[in-house]
């Protein structure tokens with residue numbers, strides 16, 4: 001289940017219903033898939049062959065097509081990151097800058113954990129969404145955010161796009177943002 005941390009107040013929201021309400025108010029789509037559907041050999045696997053990736057996509061095919069159909073996403077793939085990923089420190093550095101996109105950023109976590117840092121409404125400010133296996137998030141187009149990994153630096157996620165060019169990051173210069 002996702003957890004929220006509001007950066008200005010350090011308030012944490014862990015109750016499922018409250019997490020859902022908070023994200024709905026912030027116009028961030030949040031859903032949950034059943035991660036136990038994944039075959040055991042893929043549940044804690046972060047180095048994936050093309051066959052592994054195809055198997056993950058097949059496992060969640062119904063969920064992917066349902067979400068894509070409702071939201072207009074047309075293409076999807078798998079991203080796997082771990083300390084075995086070449087250039088991981090450089091990649092994370094690139095990720096960790098507040099930016100926007102011209103389409104939603106959609107991630108369905110199938111293994112590991114990650115955090116989205118999102119600029120909320122003015123009364124809330126920046127908040128973290130900590131995501132684990134099964135959590136599905138869509139950060140709306142033009143909403144400033146960035147993504148990073150937890151300390152163990154392991155994640156596998158399905159990414160959905162309208163068109164892959166829509167995922168190009170546009171830096172969002174925000175003097176009010178403070179790394180916490």
Ligand SMILES: [Fe+2]
Nearest residue numbers: 105145146169
């Ligand atoms: Fe992004």
